[in-house]
Amino acid sequence: MTATTPTPLIELGTKPSGIVPLKPPVDPATLRHKNFIDAPDWRRIPAYADVTEEQFLDHKWQSKKSITRPDKLLDALRSLVSEEFIRDATEGFQRAPMSLRVSPYMLSLIDWNDPYDDPLRIQFIPLASRLLPDHPKLGLDSLHERADAPVPGLTHRYPDKALFLPLDTCPVYCRFCTRSYAVGIDTEEVEKTHFRVDEARWKQAFEYIASRPELEDIVVSGGDAYNLRPEQITLILTTLLEMPNIQRIRVATKGPAVMPQKILTDDEWVDAVTRGVDLGRKLHKEVVLHTHFNNPNEITGITRDAMNRLFERGITIRNQSVLQRGVNDTPETMKLLVKRLGQIHVHPYYVYVHDLVQGVEDLRTTLETGLMLEKHVRGTTAGFNTPTFVVDAPGGGGKRDAHSYEFYDRETGISIYQAPSVKPGQRYIYFDPIDLLPPEGQARWADPSQHQVMIDDALSRVREPGRGRPD
Ligand SMILES: *Cc1c(COP(=O)(O)O)cnc(C)c1O
C-alpha cells in the first residue's frame, strides 16, 4: 500500500462562510514581527560599496573584514556620521575597558542616520558623551565566576550544572560583556585572566566534570563557540557525551546574531555541531545551541535562512537576551523581539537584568523596568516562547526570577534575593543604576556615608523565607 497525501480540507485564501468573527480584523502593524529585511544594505557603507552579495554572504569574508581597531572603524564611518560623533566615539574607545571586534554585517545593520540611538551602535560602540560613572558597589567579575571555579574556566555554582569556558575569543566583542574579565585582548583599563584554547586545561575541566556524579548539565560558553574549530567542537561534545553523568549540553554562541553567514557557509562547523546533536540524540542526551539576540533589528532574512538550516537538522536553539537601556527596554521592542524570535524558531529563554559590569552604566536599567516588561511580554505569545526575566545575583547567588526578590526599594534601587538551593542562608543584593533613581535616592548615593546605611536598612527588612514580602 502506498501512502497518499490527503487533500487539505480548505483552500487558502477563501473567505470563511457563515462565521461571525468575534474579533475585528487585526491591524497589520501588529504583524510587524513577520516583516523583516532580507539583508542589510551594506553598499551604503562606502568601504563596502563594491562588495558583492556572494562576498557579503561568506563568513570568511565577514571574519576577515571584521574591524578590531577603533581608528579603522572610525575611518570606515567618516563619511556617514558627523565629526562630533567621531570625536565622541574616539574618546569612548579610550575610556572603554573592552576589546573591539565588529563584523561588516553588524556595521551594515546600524542606522547611520541615527547613530546615537541605534540599538546596535549602543551595544558595540562606546560614546564618551553617554558614559556614566560606575555604581560604587560594582566589582569586576561581579558574578564571582572565578570564586566558584574548581579549575580555571570551569564554574560549578549550581548543584547539577556547570559552566565551561573553553576559550576566550568571540566573533564580536560586546561592550557589556559579563566576562569582560576574561574575553578579548587586554585593554589599558582591565587586567584580564586568559582562557586560551589549552587542551591541558580542558582535560582538567573534563576530569573534574567526570568525577562529579551530581553534574548532568554543561554549558559550553566562552568566549564563544563560534570561534572553536570543528574538530574542537567534536572533541568537547564527544568527551562530554561519553560521560555517564552528563545528560544535557548547551553550546553558547552569539554568532547567529552577529554573523549568521557562518551557519550558511561554514559547512564543517555546522556539520560538527550537527554530529554532536545527533550523537547526543542517539545516546538519549540533549545538545542544544544557546544564542544571544537583544534587539529585533538583529534578525534579518539571512538570520532566518541560517536558523531554518539548523531547524531542518532538528537543532534546538534558545535565546538569552540582556535587558539594556535604549536597546530593548520598552514593551514594544521587547515584544517585537520575542515574537520575531518565534518566527525563526528560536525559543526566548531568559532576559537578564543587566549585570553590574564596569564602564556600561549607561546600558543598565532598573529592576522595575524588567518587572514592567515581563508583565507586558507575558500573554503575547506561547508560554514556552515567553522568556523568564532573571537577575544573576551579584556575589554568586546565581540566576533568580526577577520577581522573586525578598525586598526592593525603588528609591535606593536596592533589591535583595535569596538562593536557598544554591547558597542557603545568603542574601544577594542588586543595585539599580543611580541616574535612574528618584532624586531622593540619587542624593543618598551621592553621600558615601549613606551607602552602608541603605544596605543595612534593606537587609534588616528581609523577613524569614515563607513570611511574605515587606514592600
Ligand atoms: C547561567 C549559568 C548556568 C546555567 O543556568 P540555567 O539557569 O540553567 O540557564 C550554569 N552555571 C553558571 C555558573 C551560570 O552562570
Ligand code: SF4
Ligand atoms: S559574544 Fe558573549 S562572551 Fe563574547 S563579548 Fe559578547 S557577550 Fe561576551
